[in-house]
Amino acid sequence: MKTIIKSLIIAGLATATYAKSPASAPAENLINAQRVSNINIANISPNDSIWRSAKTASVILYPQTTIKLNDAKANAANKDNKAKVAKVSAVYNNSAIAFKITWKDDTQSVQNGYKSDVYPDGFAMQVPVSFNDPKKLPYIGMGSEGRPVLVHLTKAVSLHYEPNGNGDIEHQINPHNTNAFGSDLKNYDDKVNKLGKQTYSRAFISEGFRSMTEIKDGSDTFGMKMVYDAKNKTWTGVVAKKLRDGEADLSKYGAIPVSFAIWDGDKLNRGGVKRLSSWVAVKLQGKAGGDALVKELTSKPKGDAKAGQAQVEAMCASCHTLSAAKQATSAYMAPNLNNIGGYSTNAYLAESIKDPEAVVVPGYNRNAHKSLAWYNLDAKTGKRTTIMPPMMSDDKSINDAVAYLKTLKAEVEK
Ligand code: HEC
Numbered sequence: 334m335k336t337i338i339k340s341l342i343i344a345g346l347a348t349a350t351y352a353k354s355p356a357s358a359p360a361e362n363l364i365n366a367q368r369v370s371n372i373n374i375a376n377i378s379p380n381d382s383i384w385r386s387a388k389t390a391s392v393i394l395y396p397q398t399t400i401k402l403n404d405a406k407a408n409a410a411n412k413d414n415k416a417k418v419a420k421v422s423a424v425y426n427n428s429a430i431a432f433k434i435t436w437k438d439d440t441q442s443v444q445n446g447y448k449s450d451v452y453p454d455g456f457a458m459q460v461p462v463s464f465n466d467p468k469k470l471p472y473i474g475m476g477s478e479g480r481p482v483l484v485h486l487t488k489a490v491s492l493h494y495e496p497n498g499n500g501d502i503e504h505q506i507n508p509h510n511t512n513a514f515g516s517d518l519k520n521y522d523d524k525v526n527k528l529g530k531q532t533y534s535r536a537f538i539s540e541g542f543r544s545m546t547e548i549k550d551g552s553d554t555f556g557m558k559m560v561y562d563a564k565n566k567t568w569t570g571v572v573a574k575k576l577r578d579g580e581a582d583l584s585k586y587g588a589i590p591v592s593f594a595i596w597d598g599d600k601l602n603r604g605g606v607k608r609l610s611s612w613v614a615v616k617l618q619g620k621a622g623g624d625a626l627v628k629e630l631t632s633k634p635k636g637d638a639k640a641g642q643a644q645v646e647a648m649c650a651s652c653h654t655l656s657a658a659k660q661a662t663s664a665y666m667a668p669n670l671n672n673i674g675g676y677s678t679n680a681y682l683a684e685s686i687k688d689p690e691a692v693v694v695p696g697y698n699r700n701a702h703k704s705l706a707w708y709n710l711d712a713k714t715g716k717r718t719t720i721m722p723p724m725m726s727d728d729k730s731i732n733d734a735v736a737y738l739k740t741l742k743a744e745v746e747k
Pocket of ligand 1: 399644645648649650651652653666667668669673682685686689690692693694695706707708719720721722724725734
């Protein structure tokens with residue numbers, strides 16, 4: 334595996350950028366990536382000198398509420414989640430791009446071993462494989478059919494062991510199986526420690542829920558690391574990737590859409606239960622192109638939110654939950670739109686209303702809620718057809734509805 338990943342450092346290395354960043358308000362949803370000379374993908378670190386020239390932008394991550402889990406404990410823990418502001422900077426050069434993201438988390442959750450009810454803190458960066466039409470970006474959660482995304486994910490994990498291919502994982506981790514004493518035991522422990530890993534960094538390609546496939550052949554060259562600052566109670570994550578590799582060619586664009594996700598381990602965050610940003614435009618400073626993307630992702634919705642609200646409440650609330658006060662009949666009926674305005678683009682919302690078939694959100698567990706499936710499945714082709722009818726066709730109504738949907742989002746944590 335060519336993918337090289339640097340070990341996770343759990344504490345230390347203060348990175349107080351969160352507290353120090355300027356309070357001025359730059360355009361929302363826009364990150365300016367500064368050009369730097371050298372990006373060490375394999376050993377990318379929050380302390381690299383490359384970050385000195387980088388500008389910091391605020392990116393808001395909203396609780397992803399699309400899907401209701403079948404887990405009462407997790408649902409209760411995440412019921413009143415607010416949005417979090419992360420500080421993000423980006424740098425690039427001819428061959429690589431790197432991001433640094435800092436966010437508040439009062440509790441450092443590191444996964445020890447693989448218990449099924451223990452979850453660590455973590456973060457991910459995703460980028461579309463291609464994005465020629467800024468109005469047709471992939472589904473924000475994890476891509477969609479025909480619109481794949483690359484996801485780079487890392488989690489805070491303690492020393493752990495993965496099968497080494499020799500079928501002796503038991504012996505790797507249990508010194509009682511060795512009959513070793515004294516210095517033999519110490520040598521054995523040293524050997525075992527070397528086999529252990531303190532990092533979990535993975536690259537996936539995804540074309541929608543349940544299609545996440547890990548890229549294991551090294552064709553995606555990236556590095557990640559996350560560092561907890563116990564004093565300021567913040568995580569800082571860094572991720573660097575080649576602009577052009579086996580999966581995607583990002584080197585041809587002047588601006589790139591990216592999205593970030595963060596997981597809070599002590600709130601049992603996993604999979605879809607996390608905080609997620611919308612697509613954010615990353616403008617590569619000094620490089621031509623990408624203006625349409627920047628415009629698309631930074632412009633305000635055109636419609637009249639008040640008019641939209643009346644329509645949406647009348648036409649959509651039977652299936653969709655719109656807010657805590659306006660719950661749909663069943664939480665399993667259709668995606669919960671509570672935070673849809675936070676993590677969706679204007680274009681995606683317009684498309685969802687006009688042409689629901691374009692992206693079919695598959696739901697959490699079709700088998701658990703058979704009578705409330707979100708789509709019909711063609712057994713032969715495997716194609717999903719949404720149960721949501723096209724709701725509006727005139728631009729005025731759609732723009733109004735989008736303007737209202739954009740207001741549906743959690744308050745930002747202070
Ligand atoms: C008959 C029930 C029903 C009605 C009525 C309905 N929807 Fe939907 N909607 C769904 C289902 C089911 C999905 C998930 C499958 C899909 O993506 O099409 C969905 C998906 C969506 C999505 C994508 C959600 C996401 O998480 O990405 C949006 C946005 C949306 N609907 C908006 C609306 C709006 C606005 C209206 C009213 C104008 C509306 N819907 C009316 C059932 C409905």
